[in-house]
Amino acid sequence: MAVGNVPFPAMPTIKGVRLGSTMAGIKKPGRRDLVVIELPESATMAGVFTRNAFCAAPVHVAKAHLADCQTHQQTPRYWLINTGNANAGTGEVGMRDAKKSCDALAEHAGVSPEAVLPFSTGVIGEPLPMDALLAGIPEALKTCDSSGAAWQQAGEGILTTDTVAKGASIVVELGDKRVTINGITKGSGMIKPNMATMLGFVVTDATIAQPLLQQLLRETVDRSFNCITVDSDTSTNDACMLAATGESAVIEAQEDITIFRNGLQRVMTELAQAIIRDGEGATKFVTLQVEQAQSRQEALDVAFTVAHSPLVKTALYASDANWGRILAAVGRAPVNDFDVNRVVIDLDEVRIVEDGGRAPSYNEEAGSAVMAREEITIGIKLGRGEQTATVWTSDLSHDYVSINADYRS
Amino acid sequence: MAVGNVPFPAMPTIKGVRLGSTMAGIKKPGRRDLVVIELPESATMAGVFTRNAFCAAPVHVAKAHLADCQTHQQTPRYWLINTGNANAGTGEVGMRDAKKSCDALAEHAGVSPEAVLPFSTGVIGEPLPMDALLAGIPEALKTCDSSGAAWQQAGEGILTTDTVAKGASIVVELGDKRVTINGITKGSGMIKPNMATMLGFVVTDATIAQPLLQQLLRETVDRSFNCITVDSDTSTNDACMLAATGESAVIEAQEDITIFRNGLQRVMTELAQAIIRDGEGATKFVTLQVEQAQSRQEALDVAFTVAHSPLVKTALYASDANWGRILAAVGRAPVNDFDVNRVVIDLDEVRIVEDGGRAPSYNEEAGSAVMAREEITIGIKLGRGEQTATVWTSDLSHDYVSINADYRS
Missing domain, CATH: 3.60.70.12 (L-amino peptidase D-ALA esterase/amidase)
Incomplete structure (x- = not known):
């Protein structure tokens, strides 16, 4: 569905x-x-x-x-x-x-x-x-x-x-x-x-x-x-x-x-x-909004790294506010001289990361409330420039595995 | 296990x-x-x-x-x-x-x-x-x-x-x-x-x-x-x-x-x-053996592109000889001036791809027999040079999704 x-x-x-x-x-x-x-x-x-x-x-x-x-x-x-x-x-x-x-x-x-x-x-x-x-x-x-x-x-x-x-x-x-x-x-x-x-x-x-x-x-x-x-x-x-x-x-x-x-x-x-x-097995519609990048390619690289992370996608499927996985995915994106202390990450209206770690204002209840939504925007500000990119993705569910393990049968 | x-x-x-x-x-x-x-x-x-x-x-x-x-x-x-x-x-x-x-x-x-x-x-x-x-x-x-x-x-x-x-x-x-x-x-x-x-x-x-x-x-x-x-x-x-x-x-x-x-x-x-x-949810141990690359980096890029493909990983999980997914993953690897007609792909001892398509000697029965194994080598020859890389990976199973959807609970 x-x-x-x-x-x-x-x-x-x-x-x-x-x-x-x-x-x-x-x-x-x-x-x-x-x-x-x-x-x-x-x-x-x-x-x-x-x-x-x-x-x-x-x-x-x-x-x-x-x-x-x-x-x-x-x-x-x-x-x-x-x-x-x-x-x-x-x-x-x-x-x-x-x-x-x-x-x-x-x-x-x-x-x-x-x-x-x-x-x-x-x-x-x-x-x-x-x-x-x-x-x-x-x-x-x-x-x-x-x-x-x-x-x-x-x-x-x-x-x-x-x-x-x-x-x-x-x-x-x-x-x-x-x-x-x-x-x-x-x-x-x-x-x-x-x-x-x-x-x-x-x-x-x-x-x-x-x-x-x-x-x-x-x-x-x-x-x-x-x-x-x-x-x-x-x-x-x-x-x-x-x-x-x-x-x-x-x-x-x-x-x-x-x-x-x-x-x-x-x-x-x-x-x-x-x-x-209508992505295979999709239960969530997720927007990756990357801002303040040095180039559009850099913004796209960060957005796709998060969008492709199986750990982020399974956390989205589980509606689990395991935001550390988003931080880890941003951290492994191919960006040179990346100062993580300038990175800000939001789940819809809830700030999850700033100053290199969990935002002081964050609490699990607010994070879980966002993750329970069917449509979620992950906002990532890199603090490096003016360029932006928006990427859309779905989650990784049991149904994705079932559909693709059974596709030819 | x-x-x-x-x-x-x-x-x-x-x-x-x-x-x-x-x-x-x-x-x-x-x-x-x-x-x-x-x-x-x-x-x-x-x-x-x-x-x-x-x-x-x-x-x-x-x-x-x-x-x-x-x-x-x-x-x-x-x-x-x-x-x-x-x-x-x-x-x-x-x-x-x-x-x-x-x-x-x-x-x-x-x-x-x-x-x-x-x-x-x-x-x-x-x-x-x-x-x-x-x-x-x-x-x-x-x-x-x-x-x-x-x-x-x-x-x-x-x-x-x-x-x-x-x-x-x-x-x-x-x-x-x-x-x-x-x-x-x-x-x-x-x-x-x-x-x-x-x-x-x-x-x-x-x-x-x-x-x-x-x-x-x-x-x-x-x-x-x-x-x-x-x-x-x-x-x-x-x-x-x-x-x-x-x-x-x-x-x-x-x-x-x-x-x-x-x-x-x-x-x-x-x-x-x-x-x-012991990878999360692993049911297969898969070796990607890339040969005849122009550089080691190119060989690694091809190997990791196949190893990260969710479609290849779910086919491995299903023991489904859906080799077209391996071909599609090789084809999207970041390789310049890629002549697919020189690419050869083997599943263990079974040749699956040559001359840009299914190997004439291939038959589904032989492919399925290899895919049913617990340990499989995917051999990929690029026909471009002398460099090689070996990468090891696991499959993508229902248990992977379960483990990571439930990790914090």
Whole structure:
């Protein structure tokens, strides 16, 4: 069960964008597992992909097709997504299967194979079940439409160990035009994205040149998907795509870029946070807020060191105000010339550490009251500079171990 | 329960070294929790300490006393160790308590306070229970003797969540002299030592000048305690001490240094491995053997990335041959220009990955047979160079979560 309320929002229609899905039998019988997202010819597109060196076959193919389209001043028309199988660690066979999937959709849809970008998620190292996948493609195409229900079904069709479909939507006003941004995402374990998350798909009706779109995607992903961690494991299949259909306002003037970027950032952050709320076995939603660092990288290093500490995560799970574990994790972060006497650590409104040790005002009762909450902010001030970072994470529970000890069975 | 057989060895007497211990009521009633180790005036001594920035009060005091003795060309005479309380994150009060403990032992033993080095382990952030500790010091002193039983009781007296006392001993022949090396250690969780482990005490009767002793300690710790991880959390209290009593052979000639270093390395490695076998919740003992790296640091980075992966650790716990998780972890290791097509991964004798994907010879049955073993070696060849690293780790089990969710209760 996800932490807090993670409702799937009512998604407005974006003209020219149609979504279809089906139960192809790739994951489990009766589970939606194959999704097609169709984009209009007018669209521009940007993408960011995993930096895992063992990146999956579909990631290689998606990057190549995207580059090929851009060389020919075209934009891909389809995102083809399957769950239940990551097509990663599958060598040459995996590359062939990913291309075959694109060929099949291209033929049914009457576009070139390069106009199709493939995405896969699920177990690593097994060959794609091609018969099921190929049979599912025309079925998924048949169901394509632009409704909110289609967005929600697409959200369901990309899930793995996730327990809820995850979407976010915003409408921003630009002069007399309204710009819509819709996004869906998935991810629950193997979540410590590096460049993007385990699949995010975001579409807007704004009109945005490709280089600017890519820049906006990178900037907003860096402060959303790249700031979450469930278990420190970066997936082989991470990808986040952003398309602008060109139906609504032109985003070009600096003022408009700012308004649009803020809206996009909000959608990205909501999607990223939804992944943490639905993190494998999560019972807590934890915000690490690091301030007064010398650099943003230093702030991120401290935040991720605490967020990855199994001892901090099990204390959070136990609602145990064992704040010494937070102090120990901060102390082992890779920071040079670290003066711990300047460090201040707060649990929500309760100060736990100052002057190198337990804050004089601290008492166990107040600490325990905060730790019992479902949503907790750990505030860490380093006393070294002006830079900040915010990272979101979940706890480490018995269910995390159960889910991952039983995943393939 | 520890993985495999971790017997406490029969420790030979080392002349002039006496160990005492008592149940002072610091940890729990009926648990040995205070240890005194007495060394002869003739001894030389070396130490390595945690690099956690929030290092504990006793670490500060031990380093200062050691330095002070060295300035006066003396050697500390006592190691005073308590379990049940780490005296870390305790600010000025903690410093005062650590010094008071030294003062008390010094007075009883008739030495200067600087001749006493304090070590603490246990919960972080609570003040030391000074009444119990001070009352226990004369009791522990009274029991001091040189027997194997005294070594074993000292091994028991420093444990926290450990389930077994851990010792190692070796006798090496140097010409017509026999040199003995005895060591004890503790540690089970918060184990990713950086410079030393969560308390190791090693004594030899050899005659070794202090600078060489320090160099040998550093070299052997780097390939033993600094190559283990249970949960990636570096403690605030890590310390490993080595004393040479000067009773037996003089270690000075290169040939003798090599023989002695090999013996010392073996003791250090046995102690470090004992910590992993008794790691919190451990059901597996796993060796990461990385070869063909461009540098030792690169080999260590890959080994620790795999060893820290919660997904690899839960698959090991489940005896699930989910090798894709190993591949994904290798792929996210911080290695530049990583050509995954040259990577080879083996589970014991079974090849799982080559040419960027599943090895053609691999079959699930063979993989599962290896994963069912209690002791497993994951061999990773990077195909980039000549450097190697070996790291030892345990799995991530339900018991790890239980132990750390319940630790303070």
